[in-house]
Amino acid sequence: MTAKSFDVKDLSLADRGLQRIEWADREMPVLRRIRERFERERPLVGIRISACLHVTTETANLVRTLQAGGAEVALCASNPLSTQDDVAAALVRFFEVPVFAVKGEDTETYYRHIQACLAHRPHITMDDGADLVSTLHKERPAWMAEILGGTEETTTGVIRLRAMAREGVLAYPIIAVNDALTKHLFDNRYGTGQSTIDGILRATNILLAGRVVVVAGYGWCGRGIAMRARGMGAQVIVTEVDPLRALEAAMDGFRVLPMMEAAREGDLFITATGNIHIIDRPHFEVMKDGAILANAGHFNVEINIPALREMSVGEPRRVREFVEEYTLKDGRRIYLLAEGRLVNLAAAEGHPSAVMDMSFANQALSVEYLVRHGRSLERQVYPVPREIDQAVAHLKLETMGIRIDRLTPEQERYLASWEEGT
Template structure:
């Protein structure tokens, strides 16, 4: 499939000034990316490189796009989720930075994929993905463009899972760096970013008091840990559901109740899925939920909730508040789904705080530079972010925060490198 690419497709260019101000506000909390951008402006490591990015179109992403452009890249941006676009940001990038953007909040599925194809029409040398939709579409529908691609980066857990499945099947045709797996990404973005922004989304959508509620968190990976931590901090009684015995054990040792979802479904007030898998909350779970249950997803795709099953079960559907779809069941019970089951932190709120995206997007920028320098020696598989990049980002973040740490003495280095010295 090919498309006639328009120079951009955003909701309203009149929103650009508002978007510019918000982008600049976010930049104040992104000192690491600012330092990288300044270095890129001097050295132009991405000069003439075409980058197609499929990311959440937010103020933080805008600062990444600006950094890549400062490095000489020819950048195009499309949305990685139909509900995550901030329309004023999309307009600002088009008007003030002359970066083509294809993203409108609330776009339908057809428009979403038309925008992905528009980004692919750019014939990218580097792909930058969040969820693997750009890369999978490229491989399935536009294989003639693969010859131009040197490599890619992937932002999130779901995308890394999909990419590793492609690599295992021998379907992946270029190397991809899993930015998600960088320590400075999942330790901070997934835990502190997802934790805070998810609870922010739930509260903005519902205005319910979290204290005293039973919050069920499905999945205890880094995102689940963050959500559970923040829910408990707001006074919730937290239940964790898991399929991995190690993560389940960790949740128990962290002080949470752990049980199967079917049991949790009977007692939970608020449900939040963060697993990256299919139908984590299914028909039989909806069947036993309490009247007024609130259901949200903060994993990448809305498939974590079996919404088609809930649609079939309901006798009525209404919208009592923006971002709340209320399903009325035959017995009168009401189940409230937030943000159409899409990422609640971006559908109903503004996504991660800029301070954590600073590190994630610093990884993206430096990973793109690394690909350009090393693609010839990389195989068609998924790579972790090189440790030296991870550590440099951590160092820059500490420096920006005014935090100093110790350094090993020569004596300490010799001791750690030796096997001969013991007690």
């Protein structure tokens, strides 16, 4: 690499980053098995990949796996606050990956890094939130003829990409890794649940037991957060717009209220919807003094931060590293965590490696699938092929030492027949 082919905070952090990458790798046995096969078969030789992902230890092991398959990978951050600077340095120094990511980068730098990553002229894109894909479509349309396909990691990105497909502007096929059962049933639920609570506690050091925690959204991420908060002794209220999810939350034992009512009761609010202004001006007006706001959704739009600023007296005060105090005109104080960005990655280390093992196994195998089949696919958003989902689940069970039954020929015939009854 040349001196200008990367932009990270400090290369002297590389040794520490390598140690943490290796520690995470111990918890990612499925990805290791795929890496070993990739090293033997080299299915990605000649393929350039531009990846816009959270630059974490787990992502580093995904990049290593893609490299083992023969791919050339460039990496930028999918969130300005999610980069682990020591990991970025280690990827540059020890694995010669062009990385463009600095924790705390401003919006201009963030998009400049996306452009630098796209300059790799990818055959495959990997995205987490669809910023790279949307930038490519808006600003580099001539490059898209070379692209075989892409993958998308998160709910927010899948929503954006499906909107592009509906409007007929999506220029190449994309696999929605987020929708794989071995991704969202585990990563979104157990990963987001644990890491969100971890980020909040690291940022605040509050006691959750006895507090009223309001979880906005009861998708798989919201389910995980609500479950973990209740497990630590919190009284949990769920807000929803979907009647089926609201009903499920109620039958799971949570109180379900409109946000306007929950806003009066909550001590801690956690958004996990993928939508805009879930917590808005009317909610700020009725919140308790000392209410804490955190976001677990991909973008920092779920809490209306501009409205909170307008309602406040003076500039917010930084009271802890990831805690800003907003003082309203009536003297009430509201605390915003991690600038309203992903609290689990901004204030902590993101999901545990063991759950990202399955998510990134899906990523690696989906890239291999696109290399083989991308040219034959329509310009749509596709689910992860069932055979990949099943393979990841089987591999995970094997690495956990768990064996399961198989259908007998008799059972297979019974399930395939309509003639046998009572």
